[in-house]
Amino acid sequence: MLHAFKYDCLMQLILEDAAPPTRDPESAEEAVVALLMQAGRRLRTRHQDDQVDPSCFPLAKVLLHHPDGLRVSDLAARLHLDASTVSRQIKQLQDKGLLERSPDPADGRASLVQLSDHGRDILHAGFRRRLERIQSALDTWDEGDREQLRLLLARLATDLAAASDAAYAESSYTSTDSAPTREGNS
Numbered sequence: 001m002l003h004a005f006k007y008d009c010l011m012q013l014i015l016e017d018a019a020p021p022t023r024d025p026e027s028a029e030e031a032v033v034a035l036l037m038q039a040g041r042r043l044r045t046r047h048q049d050d051q052v053d054p055s056c057f058p059l060a061k062v063l064l065h066h067p068d069g070l071r072v073s074d075l076a077a078r079l080h081l082d083a084s085t086v087s088r089q090i091k092q093l094q095d096k097g098l099l100e101r102s103p104d105p106a107d108g109r110a111s112l113v114q115l116s117d118h119g120r121d122i123l124h125a126g127f128r129r130r131l132e133r134i135q136s137a138l139d140t141w142d143e144g145d146r147e148q149l150r151l152l153l154a155r156l157a158t159d160l161a162a163a164s165d166a167a168y169a170e171s172s173y174t175s176t177d178s179a180p181t182r183e184g185n186s
Contacts, residue, residue, distance in 0.1 A: 069112030
């Protein structure tokens, strides 16, 4: 019953993000979950100048770092998403002229997807708007607090990735019914 109480309290924290929280999180874990959900929701909020749904930003960020393009299957693997989810996002970007396909020189049957020049400009602008939102929130923080935040967030990201990878590996060895998937938010 204690777990149900903690879950209820955590959900209350998460759902109260429109107003100041009525109580502080009881643990660092509760604070992280509440913050990540709230921050994710706020960063996915569509800006009036956005020409792309923010759900495509993770895919676009990977493509920004691979200007020569990637196969859809490789892109899906890097994002830990199902290929059908990635294909829907690619179609959305391609329909807007933000993404191009080219033949894969290593395999004529396959194609590579990459951002068009226009796509890079549009997505850089979307990322810049979100960065400006965060900069505005941190304007009153002194440099020491900002650096401490940077270091702790980097550490948290590394530790979360390691924990996720360990959980995925464990599920791969213990699953007997079906192969594990790593479907993320689309």
